[in-house]
Amino acid sequence: MSLIDIAIFGIGLYASLLVLIAGLVARTARWINAKRLTGLYSVSIPSGQYGSSSALKEIVKRIFTFYTLNLSDKPLLVGSLMFHWGIWIALLGHLSMVIPPETVGISKELQKTLALYVGGTSGILAFIGLLILFARRLGRRDVRAISTADDYFALLLLLVLVGLGLALTFVIKPDYMSTVSKWLRGVLAGDLSAVSYISVEGPLVKLHVALAMLFAAYVPWGKMVHPLGLFLMPTVAGRSIGSFMYSHAANLIRRITR
Amino acid sequence: MEHGKAELVLGDTSHIKPHWASPSLIQKLHERVGLKLPEDQKAHFYKRLLEEAARNRNVAMALDVCVHCGACLDACHTYQTTRDIYNSPVGRAELVRRLVKSSRVSGKLLGRLVGAERPTDEYIERIATYYYQCNECRRCGEVCPFGIDQADLTRTVRMVLYESGIAAKYIATVIDNVERTGNNLGLPPKAIAKTLEFAKDSIREEKGIDVKVKLDEPAYALLLPPSADLFTNIDTLKGYILFLNLVGVDFTFSTKMIELANFGLFMDERHMKYIGDMVVKTAAELGVKVVIAGECGHGWRAFKNYTAVELEKRGIATLHIFHLVVEAIRSGAVKLDPERNGDVVYTFQDSCNYARGGDLTEEPRFIMRHVVKNFVESPNNRERTWCCGGGGGLLTDELLKLRIEYARKWYEDVVAVGAGHVVRACAICKAQLSHTIPHLNKEYNRQVTYSGLMDLVYRALVP
Numbered sequence: 001m002s003l004i005d006i007a008i009f010g011i012g013l014y015a016s017l018l019v020l021i022a023g024l025v026a027r028t029a030r031w032i033n034a035k036r037l038t039g040l041y042s043v044s045i046p047s048g049q050y051g052s053s054s055a056l057k058e059i060v061k062r063i064f065t066f067y068t069l070n071l072s073d074k075p076l077l078v079g080s081l082m083f084h085w086g087i088w089i090a091l092l093g094h095l096s097m098v099i100p101p102e103t104v105g106i107s108k109e110l111q112k113t114l115a116l117y118v119g120g121t122s123g124i125l126a127f128i129g130l131l132i133l134f135a136r137r138l139g140r141r142d143v144r145a146i147s148t149a150d151d152y153f154a155l156l157l158l159l160v161l162v163g164l165g166l167a168l169t170f171v172i173k174p175d176y177m178s179t180v181s182k183w184l185r186g187v188l189a190g191d192l193s194a195v196s197y198i199s200v201e202g203p204l205v206k207l208h209v210a211l212a213m214l215f216a217a218y219v220p221w222g223k224m225v226h227p228l229g230l231f232l233m234p235t236v237a238g239r240s241i242g243s244f245m246y247s248h249a250a251n252l253i254r255r256i257t258r
Numbered sequence: 259m260e261h262g263k264a265e266l267v268l269g270d271t272s273h274i275k276p277h278w279a280s281p282s283l284i285q286k287l288h289e290r291v292g293l294k295l296p297e298d299q300k301a302h303f304y305k306r307l308l309e310e311a312a313r314n315r316n317v318a319m320a321l322d323v324c325v326h327c328g329a330c331l332d333a334c335h336t337y338q339t340t341r342d343i344y345n346s347p348v349g350r351a352e353l354v355r356r357l358v359k360s361s362r363v364s365g366k367l368l369g370r371l372v373g374a375e376r377p378t379d380e381y382i383e384r385i386a387t388y389y390y391q392c393n394e395c396r397r398c399g400e401v402c403p404f405g406i407d408q409a410d411l412t413r414t415v416r417m418v419l420y421e422s423g424i425a426a427k428y429i430a431t432v433i434d435n436v437e438r439t440g441n442n443l444g445l446p447p448k449a450i451a452k453t454l455e456f457a458k459d460s461i462r463e464e465k466g467i468d469v470k471v472k473l474d475e476p477a478y479a480l481l482l483p484p485s486a487d488l489f490t491n492i493d494t495l496k497g498y499i500l501f502l503n504l505v506g507v508d509f510t511f512s513t514k515m516i517e518l519a520n521f522g523l524f525m526d527e528r529h530m531k532y533i534g535d536m537v538v539k540t541a542a543e544l545g546v547k548v549v550i551a552g553e554c555g556h557g558w559r560a561f562k563n564y565t566a567v568e569l570e571k572r573g574i575a576t577l578h579i580f581h582l583v584v585e586a587i588r589s590g591a592v593k594l595d596p597e598r599n600g601d602v603v604y605t606f607q608d609s610c611n612y613a614r615g616g617d618l619t620e621e622p623r624f625i626m627r628h629v630v631k632n633f634v635e636s637p638n639n640r641e642r643t644w645c646c647g648g649g650g651g652l653l654t655d656e657l658l659k660l661r662i663e664y665a666r667k668w669y670e671d672v673v674a675v676g677a678g679h680v681v682r683a684c685a686i687c688k689a690q691l692s693h694t695i696p697h698l699n700k701e702y703n704r705q706v707t708y709s710g711l712m713d714l715v716y717r718a719l720v721p
Contacts, residue, residue: 027322034315038410039527040563040615068401071642072329080327080403143328145343146352148373151326229323229404234316236405249581252479252548253505253589 005199008210009183010192016213023220024228031232038234055237059230075136083129087158089122090165097181098188108177120169127162130155150222157215164208174205266659271342274660275387276652279430284423287430290437291528295423303422304357304377310418311358316410321355323404324348330398330408335644336391339663344388347398347408353385354415386424389415391660393652394524394556395610395645412650417526425525429651432521433529440515440536441485447474447513453488454511457496464496467721469503477510480541481579482561483552484519484685487710491688494553497712498579500719502550505582505591509550515540518557519685520565524651534565541574548575550582553710555609555684556649559616580621580683583715587628593720596631603632605677606711607668608643609684622683622711629711629718636671636680644668646682648690658693665694672706683711 062068066084069077093115101111134155137143168174179201186194198209219225231237266274285295296302310317330347331337337346344353356375359365365374375381392412399407419425435444445453454471461469481502487495502509515536522530541549549569551561558578566576586592606626612618619640626633638644647664672680682688691708699706 031315031319031322034313034318036310036314038314038316038414040523040559062403062405066403068403069327069329071401072327072332076327076329140328142331142337142341142343142346143326146326146328146331146348148326223323223325226323226325226404229319232315233319233323233405235399235407235410248548248575248577249585252507252575252577252582253585253591 001193001196001199006192006195008213009198009206010187010195012210012213013184013187016217019217020219023217024225027220027225028228028232031229037238058236062230062236063227073136073140075132079129079132079136081129082125083133086122086124086126086129087162090119090126090162093119093122097176097184111177116169120166123162123166123169127159127166130159130162134159154218154222154224157211157218161208161211161215164204164211168205168208172202172204174201176201176205180205180209266340266663269341271340271345271391271660272384272387274391274657275383276390276426276428276654277656278386279425279427281423283427283430283434284420284425287420287425287434287437287529291526291532293421293528296421299422299424300377300379300382303382303418303424306418306421307354307357307377307415308361310414311354314414316407317354317414319404320351320406320408320411321358324351324402324406325404327403329401329403330406333397333401335395335397335647335664335667336393339666340660344384345391347392347402347406350388350392350415351408351411353388354411357381357385382419382422382424385415386419389419390426390652391657392650393610393645393647393664394650396614397610397642397645400614400641409650413523413527416524420526426651426654428654429521429525432519432651433525433533436517436519436521436533437529437536440513440540441488441517442519442521443485443489445485445488445516450488450511450513450516453492453495457492457499460492461496461500465500465719465721467500467503469499471499472508472510474513474544475510476545477508478546479507479509479548479550480544480546481509481511481550481552482518482537483511483516484554484557485517486519486554486685486689487552488516490692491553491685491710491713493713493716494688494710495712497710497714497716497719498550498552500716500721501579501583501586501592501712504719504721505586507550507582510544510546512540512544514543518551518554518561520557520560521651523556523560530560531564534560534568537561537565538568538572538574541569542572546574548577551576551578553579553683553685553712555611555616555686557611557685558618559611562616562618578618578621579712580618580625583712584621584624587625594628594715594718595720596629596718598717599630599714601631602678602707603634603676604630604679604681604714605634605636605672605675606639606681606683607636607646607671607687608640609682609687610643610645610649612683613641613643622681625711625715626681629714634675634677636668636675636677638667638671644671646684646687646690647694648686653686653689653693661690662694662697665690665698669695669698669702669706673702673704678705679707679709681709681711681714 066080179197183194183198334346343349360374364372394409394412396409432442436442520533522533569576644667647661
């Protein structure tokens, strides 16, 4: 267990998680503290539906279906769906590193099989999705014109991260449950000596983990903060007013025609 | 090049701008809402824009959350028809983002290398130019996966520009008119009375019935049309009058405030509220129990979301004339004969502000199905409707070439469904259509006609 390992996989892990959490809190606070609103809301909540439950339904629908993108080009919709669904399932699988699968009734063997087939498939989905999105960003002249360094950085980082994940899953097949998982659980529990579990791993595993930590620390500072945005966006999560008008019309006609 | 006659170049609309309001006009408007022209226009604009980027949630989130996916590029008719990236939702926001960037450490150190721009006079004019090419139609907000409404940004940027002394002359003039006279056109009470007399006579002649029209008299309801209905859309006006008479609503117009349109929405929220408050004051003075809004998209959005709320607080009920027509049809209070609107194929196209933020999409369709025989939906309907191209206060001659381009999208929808007549229940739409349809009909070799919805109700009503 070298000093570099302790720095990256010990201190580095704490630092990246701290930056992630503090950054997300700071972002959220910034948006909540921005109290001024350009008023007269409701973009997407269909006519006649009001209140917080319909707003929540709309947010969930947007997160899982990307339905608003169907007016744009196909690669955007297909790439976004593939990447996001792929990465969600893959991330769900990564939870097994922190929560022992046995605690939710999944045997070690089943976990391995799920990780290989379900995890592998979702990784492939995410990777192809990223490639589609990258090709679109480069290939569509107007999208290229509005692209920033942040857009490319996020795409490249994710491509390498997911690509490495795929190589590990299908080619290298490390015994991560007894190395990476033990390291993560140990260090998260405050035991820095658990770094020794990961220090025996090969360079590609270490690179995948290190890039994941870098990614976590990067999330709050650029475009990757976008998922959080939906929950506070005034136009979607905001309130529309005026439903009283339907009953007014009925009352007025009743009054006149009585 | 003569101002206002600018030729349209595909990919570059940076030279197309409205006539700007004079400092004296802006000063007059400023005084009305408690503002003062700043001594240093540039510094004020920069300072206030940074303030809004930090304190206004719509602006802060529009800049922070956008992932530059470009979905709004495909949704925006201003970009689709001109192909200038800055005449697009994300492109316009980029102009603002660059200015905000120049206040950050990276921007101060690296300048244009990281896309930062300093607030020079030229750059501010560039922002004003592109932000006055936006129709504020909110279609970008509808398709953005995060609901980023770039029209909110347009409204905020225009507000900061206005505070700094920059506004379109047309919008500023209209706001001044309505705040002085109670209507956008500046019509004196005598002219309003004459128009209403003309409408009464016309109804008698065409429908064989004497209708009652009150003006500035106590009544149960106040009817609030856009003033354009008194001038160019007389059939829409006759539709309101005949319908309300047939169902027996005791209503009045007011010369003090005969304007549903609210151009404050296009320039500064303070004026939007000022104009809305004029309605509230008029309704209270007349002692009416109900205020009925006429056909005007943006006016309806401002009314429904601001004025109506203020009226309801004071116990005055509010609704749109369509709500009332729907209920009258449902309850059998009126008789309609769709034959009277002939065999033409009609399509109804939602005005942006009815469909996006106005919650008024099904009522007009219900009415359409009862007043015409052949009704077809346009491909982009309800929340996905295309803007007419005249919204956001762009209805001026110097922007006509741009507006004709902007109009292609909805026009092509009309052509696609084989409709001969397009219904748009909005005064701005109707004014925009009157200017652009002749050009487009010629170009596409069609004979498309247009009208409001109450025009069709008027014809179909059986007294």
